[in-house]
Amino acid sequence: MRRSQSLNVPLAPEAAGPRSDWDTLRRLFPFLWPYRWRIGIALLFLFSAKAANVSVPVLLKHLVDALDLKAGDPRALLVVPIGLLLAYAGLRLATSLFTELRELVFAKVSFGASRQIALQVFRHLHALSLRFHLERQTGGLSRDIERGTRALQSLVSYSLYTILPTLVEVLLVLGILGFRFDAGYVWITLAALAAYTVFTVAVTEWRTRFRREMNELDSKAHTRAIDALLNYETVKYFNNEELEARRYDEGLDAYRRAQLKSQTTLSLLNVGQQLIIATSLVAMLWRATQGVVDGRLTLGDLVMVNAFLIQLYIPLNFLGVLYREVKQSLTDLERMFGLLEREREVADAPGAPDLAVNEGTVRFENVSFSYDPARPILHDVSFEVPAGKTVAVVGASGAGKSTLARLLYRFYDVSGGRITIDGHDIRDVTQASLRRSIGIVPQDTVLFNDTVGYNIGYGRAGASTEEVEGAARAAHIHGFISATPLGYQTVVGERGLKLSGGEKQRVAIARTLLKNPPIMIFDEATSALDSANERAIQAELKSAAQGKTALVIAHRLSTVADAHQIVVLDGGRVVERGTHAALLAANGPYARMWRLQQSAADDSSGTAVSHR
Template sequence: MRRSLALTPESDGKAPSTPAAPRSDWATIAKLLPYLWRYRWRVGFALSFMLFAKLSNVAVPLLLKSLVDSLVIKPGSAASMAVVPLGLLVAYGALRLMTSLFTELRELIFAKATEGTARSISLQVFRHLHALSLRFHLERQTGGMTRDIERGTRAVHSLISYSLYSIVPTLIEVTLVLSLLAIKFDAWFAYITLAALVLYISFTIVVTEWRTKFRKQLNELDSVAHSRAIDSLLNYETVKYFNNEDFEARRYDESLEKLRRAQLKAQSTLSLLNTGQQLIIATALVLMLWRATVGVVSGTMSLGDLVMVNAFMIQLYIPLNFLGVIYREIKQSLTDLDKMFGLLEREREVADVPGAVELAVQGAAVRFESVNFAYDKTRPILRDVSFEIPAGKKVAVVGPSGSGKSTLARLLYRFYDIDAGRITIDGQDLRGVTQSSLRRSIGIVPQDTVLFNDTVAYNIAYGRPGASQDEVEAAARAAHIHAFINASPKGYATMVGERGLKLSGGEKQRVAIARTLLKNPPLLIFDEATSALDSTNERAIQAELESAAQNKTVLVIAHRLSTVVDAHEILVLEAGRIVERGSHEALLAQQGTYARMWRLQQSGGDQPVPALQA
């Protein structure tokens, strides 16, 4: 079953942290600033170009005023008419060009900062997610989490773009226009403009804050619908097995219906916001033009002044007209970015201790010393488990499902930290060494093999990235899958499909065996390594595994006892406790749990593999 569907208790009392409460917008911006700081010179140049662009833009109405006033020609001034407007027209065109030029230079200079910041944050989140514990990944929903990361990355672009390209330029332009209106005309022009701006911005902020809850609900429902669709498609075969296409469609439609209602509510509140904004803008524009018209009629203002005031208002209110959208997008971007930063702040349940050292492997002798562990504190999994795997020896663990066998492998990989006791390799406590060096030294063939949606060659070479094609093929031969791969039309370039679904269970397991053989670590874990193979292939591959395990320390987790009869020691695990231990012959002689399991399997036709008999 996919991890996104794992039924792991949420309230297990074990996770060290819970998702942080949403931070304030300023706190989110403060988290973003260090990423931008490395591009501070580019930010400075971009702001300079933006200032030049706005100065050019504000100069356009001033020049337009002079152009209109120059058209009021006195008799006998034909030469003046021929020269002055032509020069003003050229200057007008030059200012328009400079506005566009400086704007494009700003975007060109700052593009590297925007893309670099988005890349840095996305990479950091990706690395952090891989560093989080297995518990987090068992509880997460893949679709929703990837949606959060996607929106968070997009939010970086939106936030920088809207703030640097819209909010800051508009504030600069408003300041310049208010100053010019107050200086050139009576203060009422500035008062009307300022009052309209204050009312517009206040209305926008109040209504947008009110709408934010609907937008958040919309995003949550979008993530739920996306997660359901992804989970259903990833489990395509299961849906088909149980003939549940209609059931899945109904579940998805329920999510879509909730999403539709949320979208309608979001759209209706957006219409209310836009209507209110237009009413404020229209009222202010009428008042400004009315005062300018009165001034022209009374002779205190020229026709060019009227044109200039109108041009200023148009230039000012066009960007303000989008302020509601911009503010909403910035708020949404901050929310999305906060969610992604929230992922970054999820504490690592399993982390390297300060001063952790590299694991120094000598013989790879493994010791479990009085180990206690529970995924959920109310249900212990391992109880006072102690055993040793001597260097270069093989120890097998058998027992019923749910007894804790696979948990031993997870603890050895340090996917979880134990509650009590100690696990060592060559006398080194696993909690005192780096996880990277520990996992470099271990190879595993899991019972449930999941492959990447890539080629067969890629999946085998994943055991040791950078391995040559000859090494990949040698590992495939050892895992008895080379002939099958060569028989495929594309050979090693054959795509295996999502999670390897184009391959059979046995083929996937042989790919897993091949990549573990390619890794060639000193410590091996075989977790039902041949469970998906037929008897013929099992015998052949078991012999290869035995060959690969020579002079290595091996932990075998098995249900079929016939595959572990040659183990140095066999541990019988029941309800998290070792109830029997010894060699195959010694355990049979005890006539206990192991002997009973052996007789049961033999009567079922599970004969020992001859090559592995003691």
């Protein structure tokens, strides 16, 4: 017996607490590895730029010492050190040139890695189960991906190509100071670096929780806004514009308070950093000035020390900003990598083969299922849809009819029993091949915010215009489309809201007919149509199902009266099965539903006549 996968739902990674920074960086390395040679070249340009930058103060010292002549010295006319000036300008140019070359070479790395990870997240989200997508918050999810993709570019650029060269520059400067002067300059610089680093790390670690709180509140506010806009009509139906505005403003206000906390702690961090840097600057310049006064140092030495201090001051100050940015980027990446680590609830078995449909016989064998262990939906359901035949499943709302379609598509795995196609357990074949073999007209049709032609053609990528129009004719929607000003280029709007329920359903029928699979599912396929169109399309659906295996899920019994077999579900159990005539003769649940619906139809017809 197979162990059910549907009850083993993995927790969201964020529920287990934040991961360490090293875990996040470890997840990032595979995306950078394909660009290792390009990264190496960029590093070479980077170190060349830093070497040129550190050489500038040394050259400046020689330039100043060369100008230290007394008035009237006959060498004054020749002392203009053209070579030194040109070398100084060349080093400045080389610094900029190598920096731009680094950016040019490295651009492909950051943009390419961002593209790869965004694509991988997108693919992974489509591979996750239906349960995840029913529970997700679209606004917050899109915000996490957007922030994560942007953070990846920042993190890679900052960590590999700014922090590392800044540390190299600091080491070079320390080496020059220790070699040309005494160790006091080195110890002052090292003490300042140590104090600066400890203070920055400690305060930034403390501030990270405020950034994480900001992310959560930002996602929550964004989710509320997106949810309200997606449900625009519902908001209008109940005059709840102000309610939604208040809910959104509550989210924005909470986000504002979190921003204020973050900004306050940022100001504290900046003040502390500047105090440490200012103290080290005063100590270094005081020591160099004393050296000039005592005659141990030249004026050029003082200028060189000052230039080194300026060069160290800028990257050191920037290093604090970088560390904050890196920590914030890691926090932003954390949630996106959490999505990637979300395990699939329904996954292909290792080495699973593709499904090859020969006849198309579908069997439900003792199938049990529950979305939640405390609320079983199906109980030991067994029936067969013979190859080339049409079997209907009927029953009251909540009986589990649509769940059968979801299980056959393998959006979930059964809790007990199995489902087979031509004798193959659908859990033993690839999901892609399974779904290629099945077409469905769902009960609730959702369309892409694109053209009518695109939505119909979605049934089979690469279908010709003639094939798309042929499917539209079969679904009795070609006339409507042709009557619109833009025809098949008419945009249907978000989730197809520009179309009526019946028009959306006919588009869904058309794209399923275009797919033309061997197995078809009609889940209340005509529930949104008027009687005249329903009869016309029923004939088309019957023709489309000719020679195919068809599972019809219906509420209106009149639409399935000619099915080869009718299965009646009640409370997730099969209570009756047989042909329409046999079930009426049995005078059981099916017959009672039939009489009830016929009575309702007669009452409706009589009411309509009396109002004429």
